[in-house]
Amino acid sequence: MTDREEKNNRINVDQDEKEDANLVTASAGDVETIPVAQQTVRTILRRLAELVFLLLFVSTLLFFLLRLTGDPAAILAGETGDQEQLELIRKQYGFDKPLYVQYGVFLMKMLVLDFGTSLANAQDALGLVFERLPTSFTLVLIAFTANLIISIPLGAWLGSRPDRTGRKLGSTGVFILQGIPGYITGLILIQVFSVELRWLPSIGNQGPESWIMPAITLASFQAPQVIRVISANVSEAMREDYIRTARANGAGFNTLLWRHALKNAMLGATALIGAQVSFLIGGSIITEVIFAWPGLGRLLVTSVTTLDFPVVQAAVFVISVFVYLSITATDLAFIFIDPRLRRQRA
Amino acid sequence: MTLQTEIESRVSSGLDNEVILSVQDVVVQFPRPKKKTPFNAVNGVSFELRKGETLGLVGESGSGKSMTALSLLGLVPIPGKIIEGSINLRERRIDNLPINMLRKVRGNDLGMVFQDPMTGLNPVRNIGSQLCESVIRHQKVSKSEATEIAFKALDDVGIPSARDRLEAFPHELSGGLRQRVMIALALINHPEVIIADEATTALDATIQAQILDLFRERLSNATMILITHDMGVAAEICDRIAVMYAGRIVETGTIEEVLSSPRHPYTMGLLSAVPRFDIRRPKLVPIPGQPPTAEDIVQGCAFSSRCKFTQENCAERPLLKKRDNRLVACWFPKGEV
Amino acid sequence: MTKNSSSKIKIPSTGSLQLDLGLVMFFVIVIALLVQLIFLGEDFLDGHLRERLKPPGYNGPQGGYHIFGTDQLGRDLFFRVMGGLPWSLGISGVAVICVAVIGTTIGLIGAWYENWIRTTVLLGVSAMIAMPFLVLALVVTALFERGFWTLSLTMGFIAWTAVSRVIYAEARGLLTREYVLAARLFGVSKWSILIFHILPGLRPTILVMAAFFFAVLLIIESALSFLGLGAPLNAPSWGNMLSDSRQYLVIAPWMMLVPAVTIVWSVISLNLIGDGIAELSRKRARAVEV
Numbered sequence: 001m002t003d004r005e006e007k008n009n010r011i012n013v014d015q016d017e018k019e020d021a022n023l024v025t026a027s028a029g030d031v032e033t034i035p036v037a038q039q040t041v042r043t044i045l046r047r048l049a050e051l052v053f054l055l056l057f058v059s060t061l062l063f064f065l066l067r068l069t070g071d072p073a074a075i076l077a078g079e080t081g082d083q084e085q086l087e088l089i090r091k092q093y094g095f096d097k098p099l100y101v102q103y104g105v106f107l108m109k110m111l112v113l114d115f116g117t118s119l120a121n122a123q124d125a126l127g128l129v130f131e132r133l134p135t136s137f138t139l140v141l142i143a144f145t146a147n148l149i150i151s152i153p154l155g156a157w158l159g160s161r162p163d164r165t166g167r168k169l170g171s172t173g174v175f176i177l178q179g180i181p182g183y184i185t186g187l188i189l190i191q192v193f194s195v196e197l198r199w200l201p202s203i204g205n206q207g208p209e210s211w212i213m214p215a216i217t218l219a220s221f222q223a224p225q226v227i228r229v230i231s232a233n234v235s236e237a238m239r240e241d242y243i244r245t246a247r248a249n250g251a252g253f254n255t256l257l258w259r260h261a262l263k264n265a266m267l268g269a270t271a272l273i274g275a276q277v278s279f280l281i282g283g284s285i286i287t288e289v290i291f292a293w294p295g296l297g298r299l300l301v302t303s304v305t306t307l308d309f310p311v312v313q314a315a316v317f318v319i320s321v322f323v324y325l326s327i328t329a330t331d332l333a334f335i336f337i338d339p340r341l342r343r344q345r346a
Numbered sequence: 347m348t349l350q351t352e353i354e355s356r357v358s359s360g361l362d363n364e365v366i367l368s369v370q371d372v373v374v375q376f377p378r379p380k381k382k383t384p385f386n387a388v389n390g391v392s393f394e395l396r397k398g399e400t401l402g403l404v405g406e407s408g409s410g411k412s413m414t415a416l417s418l419l420g421l422v423p424i425p426g427k428i429i430e431g432s433i434n435l436r437e438r439r440i441d442n443l444p445i446n447m448l449r450k451v452r453g454n455d456l457g458m459v460f461q462d463p464m465t466g467l468n469p470v471r472n473i474g475s476q477l478c479e480s481v482i483r484h485q486k487v488s489k490s491e492a493t494e495i496a497f498k499a500l501d502d503v504g505i506p507s508a509r510d511r512l513e514a515f516p517h518e519l520s521g522g523l524r525q526r527v528m529i530a531l532a533l534i535n536h537p538e539v540i541i542a543d544e545a546t547t548a549l550d551a552t553i554q555a556q557i558l559d560l561f562r563e564r565l566s567n568a569t570m571i572l573i574t575h576d577m578g579v580a581a582e583i584c585d586r587i588a589v590m591y592a593g594r595i596v597e598t599g600t601i602e603e604v605l606s607s608p609r610h611p612y613t614m615g616l617l618s619a620v621p622r623f624d625i626r627r628p629k630l631v632p633i634p635g636q637p638p639t640a641e642d643i644v645q646g647c648a649f650s651s652r653c654k655f656t657q658e659n660c661a662e663r664p665l666l667k668k669r670d671n672r673l674v675a676c677w678f679p680k681g682e683v
Numbered sequence: 684m685t686k687n688s689s690s691k692i693k694i695p696s697t698g699s700l701q702l703d704l705g706l707v708m709f710f711v712i713v714i715a716l717l718v719q720l721i722f723l724g725e726d727f728l729d730g731h732l733r734e735r736l737k738p739p740g741y742n743g744p745q746g747g748y749h750i751f752g753t754d755q756l757g758r759d760l761f762f763r764v765m766g767g768l769p770w771s772l773g774i775s776g777v778a779v780i781c782v783a784v785i786g787t788t789i790g791l792i793g794a795w796y797e798n799w800i801r802t803t804v805l806l807g808v809s810a811m812i813a814m815p816f817l818v819l820a821l822v823v824t825a826l827f828e829r830g831f832w833t834l835s836l837t838m839g840f841i842a843w844t845a846v847s848r849v850i851y852a853e854a855r856g857l858l859t860r861e862y863v864l865a866a867r868l869f870g871v872s873k874w875s876i877l878i879f880h881i882l883p884g885l886r887p888t889i890l891v892m893a894a895f896f897f898a899v900l901l902i903i904e905s906a907l908s909f910l911g912l913g914a915p916l917n918a919p920s921w922g923n924m925l926s927d928s929r930q931y932l933v934i935a936p937w938m939m940l941v942p943a944v945t946i947v948w949s950v951i952s953l954n955l956i957g958d959g960i961a962e963l964s965r966k967r968a969r970a971v972e973v
Contacts, residue, residue, distance in 0.1 A: 054810040058819070065826050175958075179951035181902040183909055183925065184943045187932070195933050241465035248419055248460070249453030249480040249531065252446075259479070263470045275812070282817035286906055290929075300818065301910055304825040312822055323813050339470055339515040 036335065043331045051324040055110075058316055063106055066309055067099065115317070116310035118303075125310035129296060129318050135205065136288070136295035137322075140280050142211065143218035147276070151223050152266070155230025159265070160238055160257045171231070178224035182283050186217035186290040203292040214291045221283035222276055229272050233265035240264070267338050270330070277326035281319055363397035365436075366569050367418070367539050372431035372441070374410075374417050387413040387426065389593035392666075395539065400570045402584035402601070404577065404616070406637050410593035411573045415541050417441070418571075419456055420448045435538070454484040457532035461544040463524035467516040473500070473527055474512030477534055484535045499530040504560055522553035529560065540570045546579060558582055577620045581605055589613045592638050592648035599672025609672070609679040611653045647677070698966070702959025708952030716772060719765040731757040739937050752937045754927060760941045766919035767942070772949070774835040774914070775900035781839025782900070783893050786846025787885070791877055793847070794854035808851075812844040817903060821912055829915045834907065838900055846892050850885060857884045887964035894957030898950045905946055921946050 073089045090096045094105060109115070115125040158174070161167040193213060194202035201210045237243065238261050246260050285297035292298070296315060303311040374388035388410045395401050403411040416422050418433055420441065433441040440451055452458075460466045468476060477496035481487060487495065493512065500508035503526040516524055525545065532540055542561070546554040561572075561583050574580050580587055581601060588598040589612065597610040608614045615633035635652040647653070647660045659677040666673040696703055731753075734741070739752040739760075751760035793804035819841050827833040857863060863880050907913035908922025916923065921942040928938035 050806060050810040050813065053806055054814060057807075057810070058814065062822060065823065175954065176947075176951065179898075179947050179954055181905065181946060181950070183906060184939075184946065187925065187929070187939050187943065191932055191936055191939065195936070241460060241462055242468040244421065245460060245466045245528070245531070246468070246476075246479075247421060247452065248458040250449040250451070250483055251479070252449055255479070260468050260471075264468070267470065278813055278815050282815035285815075285817055285821070286910065289910055301821065301912075304821055305911060307825065316818060316822065319818055320814060323815065327813055337470075339472070339517070 039335055040332060043335060044328060047324055047328040047331065051320065054320055054324075055317065058320065059106070059110060059313060060103075062309070062313060062316070063103060067102075110313075110317070113317075115314040118311045119308045120303075120306060120311075125314040126318075128299065128311055129314045132294065132296040132299045133318065133322075135293070136281075136284055136297060139211070139214055139218060139287070139293070139295060140277070140284055142215045143280055143284075144276060146215060147219045147223045147226060148273070150219070151226040152230055152262075155227040156234050156257060156262050156265070158227065159231035159234030160253075160261065171228075174224050174227050174231075177220070178228065180220070182217055182221035183286045183290060185220040186213070186287060189213045189217060190290070205294055210291075214287050214293055217290065218280060218283050218287045222279050226269070226272065226276070229269045230265055233268040234261050237261035237264045237268075263337075267334070270334050270338075274327050274330040277330075278323050281323060363399070365394045366397050367395040367571075368434045369393050369414075369418070370432045370434075372414070372417055372433065373429050374413050374422055374426055375429045376426040386593055388417060390431070391590070391593070391595055392431075393588055393595065393598065395569060395571065397569055398567050399585045400565075400568070400572055400583055402580035402587040403571060403573045403590055404575065404580050404587055405590035406575060408637060409590040411575075411590050412543055413593075414590070415458070415543050415571065415573050418539075418541060419452050419458060420445075421452075450484070453480050453532075453537065454535045455538050457535070457537035457540045459525075459528050459532045459540070459542040459545045462548045463521055463528050464548070466528055467524060469516050472513055472515050473519075477512075477527075477531055480531060480534055495534065496530075499534040500527065503527075503530045503533070503564065505530070520553075521549055522556060525549060525553070525557055526560065529557075538569060540565065540568055541573070542570065543573045544575070545572075547574070547576070554579075577605070577616060589616065594648065594675065595666060595673075596649070596675045597672065598666075603672060607680070609674045610649075610676045611655055611680070612649045614680060615652075647675075697959065697963065699959040699962045701955045701962060705952045705955025705957075705959055708948065709956060712768070712772070712949055712952065715765055716768045719768055733757065738935075739941075751941045752935070754924070754935070754938050755931055760924075760938065763919045763924060764921070764941055764945050767921045767924065767945070770831070770914050770918050770920040771901060771904055771922075771946075774831060774838070774904050774920075775897055777832075777835035778838035778842065778900045778904075779893055779897045781836065782843045782846055782896050783889055785840070786843035786892070787850050787882075787889060788847075789843065790847035790850025791854055791881065793851045794858060794881075795873065795877065804847075804851075808844050808847055812848065816842060817906060820903060820907060821910065824907060824912050829913070831914070834904060834913055838903060842896065842900060842903075846889075846896065849888060849892060853885055853888050854881055857881050887960060891957050891961045891964075894953050894960065898953035898957070901946065901949055901953070905942075 073086050073093070073095050094102055097105075113126060117123060118125050118128055154170075158167050158170045190202045190213065193200045200213055202213070204210065234257070238256065240261075243256055243260055246256055251260070281297075284295065285300060287293065288295045288297035289301055296319070300312065300315045300319075302308075303315065370392050371390050372388055372392070373386055373390055376385045376387055378385055391410070391414050393401065403414060405411050413422065413426075417428050418440075420443070422428060428441055431441070432439055435451070435455055440448070440455075443451065467473070474493060474496055477499060478489065478492040481492040481495050482489070485492075485495070496512060497508055500511055505511055505523060505526050511519070511523075511527075516527075519527065529542075529545070532542075545561075546557050549557060558579065561570075572580065572583055584601050586598065587601050587604050588595045589604070589610065590596065591612050597604060597608065597613050599609075604613060605617065608617055612633070615631070618631040619633060633652055638648055638651075645663075647656075647662075647664055653660070657677070664675045664677045666675045697706070734749070734753050734757040735755055737749055737753045737757075739750060741749045741752055749759050749761065751764070753759055754763065789804060789808065793801050793808070820837055823837045823841070824833055827837070858881065863876060866876050866880055904913055905920070905922035905925065908920045909926045911926060913922050914920035924942040925939060925946075928935070928942070931938050
């Protein structure tokens with residue numbers, strides 16, 4: 001190691017010590033905190049930066065992959081296209097220009113949300129995506145809500161009972177459920193409720209009863225994991241010192257669990273619950289294919305298989321924005337729930 | 347008032363009062379699934395606490411002093427439990443109460459201050475709500491009355507601008523303030539007995555002194571059990587002291603008697619291991635060896651392996667016997683060797 | 684049970700029931716894989732059209748005994764599930780190695796540097812992590828020819844973000860330990876610190892993450908094949924088998940159940956292994972503290 005590096009390291013250590021010293025003096029009285037508004041703005045700006053980064057990365061990746069793996073004009077023309085048609089398409093889409101010019105044009109168009117038209121039916125790509133969005137959104141929302149309503153109390157209940165038969169049976173059940181991929185759950189549901197019992201329709205959106213199985217399938221993608229995390233966090237929280245303090249002041253089991261332990265356990269599961277949205281969207285693709293659901297996921301799969309790239313680009317764009325809106329909403333919700341986030345040390 | 351006269355006045359005012367808490371031969375046992383024999387964390391502890399007196403439970407870590415305190419509130423952690431003995435609060439037996447009755451005792455008749463103020467308060471709820479929760483549970487008051495009581499409690503323990511602090515969250519307060527909140531929480535329902543378990547151990551030295559001042563000013567007439575491993579702390583606050591070793595009390599007596607002329611070799615060892623400024627000593631003398639751990643099952647006197655006065659008799663366990671004004675569990679207490 | 688001194692036969696145990704069970708379940712899969720690689724040729728996968736859609740336990744005149752039944756082309760499902768082992772396990776196995784290597788490297792880089800490199804790594808990882816994994820994998824695999832390496836490498840190069848975030852957090856914790864600080868002050872080079880001080884500390888975490896991601900990638904691989912974008916159409920991948928079964932749910936539900944049970948078996952065994960390792964390392968950490 002050179003002298004300079006060594007010196008740098010020394011300086012780092014010195015700084016750490018200084019920070020420690022600051023902590024000690026700060027602990028003499030109140031701790032400086034930053035206000036809610038500032039915290040909120042900070043969070044939104046950070047998420048916005050991430051979103052821009054993600055959009056740029058994904059669309060650039062798609063742009064170059066499409067052009068590196070083959071001739072986009074040939075893909076557009078299909079198998080029947082002759083040389084003349086190819087030339088025409090190249091000129092029309094600007095494929096004859098150098099790659100960096102194409103990329104520049106592509107980015108400019110993305111800025112004004114122009115993704116071009118679908119290769120399949122010449123409709124506006126973004127319009128097609130927006131047409132399908134509400135159905136998928138509703139499905140994801142139902143599954144997300146159902147998931148939280150079922151998973152949180154169940155997880156809390158499992159976590160609060162140390163070493164009892166009921167808890168062990170429950171955990172084993174949840175563990176097995178976690179091992180069953182959502183698409184298998186969907187197929188089994190169809191087998192039981194549509195094929196054998198003939199209670200529920202297996203295909204398409206035909207009124208309220210056709211929402212049941214897709215929603216359960218989608219919820220099953222993540223529910224076991226949420227239950228397990230909540231239960232682990234609750235059982236950890238129930239061993240904390242503040243639980244003992246509350247017990248020493250006469251708090252009963254219900255107060256301990258619902259008013260003391262659960263809130264802390266929930267905060268530990270923040271990241272997971274925020275990431276839920278992203279998982280659920282992945283899961284909704286499969287769910288929509290299984291149940292022939294007229295949503296965004298199925299549109300994406302169809303466009304991907306037919307290499308309808310304007311629609312794919314538009315769909316990926318909308319999904320990214322959607323995910324980021326949900327994550328930011330979760331972040332903000334937690335700023336208002338968690339006092340430590342709300343008034344972080346400045 | 348000098349320390350000495352203060353102690354004397356408290357002792358004289360306390361010793362003849364009625365007995366509030368009486369602990370008889372309590373044994374707290376932990377089963378050990380991997381071994382045949384269970385482990386007794388507390389092994390037959392008895393003491394009485396009179397109104398207005400402060401009893402210090404002193405000993406090394408692992409001597410069973412904290413477990414004794416927890417057993418008073420029925421808070422012995424699972425799978426341990428009290429298998430023998432009785433605990434009486436005035437005339438009422440409280441060690442075998444059903445859980446819903448026990449909850450009425452906790453925080454209401456017995457208040458407890460725990461060691462670590464950093465983790466002892468719920469981090470996601472504000473101070474006020476945690477105080478009010480306890481008030482509303484034990485007293486028939488409205489929410490706003492409870493808030494007022496909580497404010498008074500914080501003010502009482504010397505927290506500046508207490509009204510604003512009701513809204514504060516634990517992480518916004520320093521360690522010393524947090525410990526004051528813990529004390530306020532323990533006192534808020536005016537319990538008959540206060541149990542302070544290493545209440546100053548986790549604090550910086552200066553903060554520790556402030557908290558001790560608080561105990562002296564605010565709780566001089568309270569009925570209190572103070573658990574500490576620090577002889578200095580015990581000397582400042584306690585009227586009487588009970589020295590614990592390996593789950594048993596080995597010596598009890600008034601604070602100045604025990605400190606000035608310890609009878610049990612373990613107490614002597616403890617005192618000579620404490621640094622002092624007031625007298626000149628060639629050096630600190632550590633007690634040789636380690637206290638028995640949960641692994642060792644000791645026959646006879648548990649201290650015999652570390653004691654320099656050990657003789658054949660020590661293979662048999664000495665019982666607490668009255669010597670002069672105090673109880674000592676030793677075959678050869680100092681002065682009689 | 685193994686601690687019981689009265690039993691004569693000593694069963695080897697890792698100290699965690701979950702890990703034991705998971706390893707046994709995984710061992711069954713590995714043996715099946717070896718059997719498949721050594722003893723079974725291509726022709727075992729061929730079907731007899733006269734024996735289409737026969738239920739489990741069918742004893743046919745030509746193809747012999749079909750313990751799990753046959754599919755729509757009369758192919759024996761038992762052999763097909765076996766034939767799917769190299770596809771499903773191989774693809775997710777290669778992918779999980781990529782995930783572990785890339786995730787650990789990026790996580791360590793983010794933890795070590797305290798300048799713009801860390802900022803970039805953190806921003807990138809937290810942006811990428813939000814992107815639905817399946818969407819990205821779907822889009823990228825569609826562009827390439829369907830096959831073993833396309834699928835495994837695509838998944839490997841997309842899925843590492845979650846691993847790197849965990850490794851980053853763990854490594855930053857380890858970097859503040861006294862022994863690391865001491866090593867820094869003594870002038871130990873950054874590579875030796877990372878390799879000899881940090882990496883061993885991360886080992887349980889990496890193992891646990893690898894086991895869980897193996898399971899996740901197995902599920903994703905099957906999902907992609909199920910959507911028609913994974914393994915080549917005729918490859919006996921479990922996702923393809925599930926996809927085929929959809930049209931025959933009414934008359935041949937075993938076509939769905941056989942690959943479904945196989946997938947669930949593998950995923951549960953890997954989850955058990957992951958949980959078991961996590962439990963063991965927790966126990967060990969607690970033992971050190973006490």
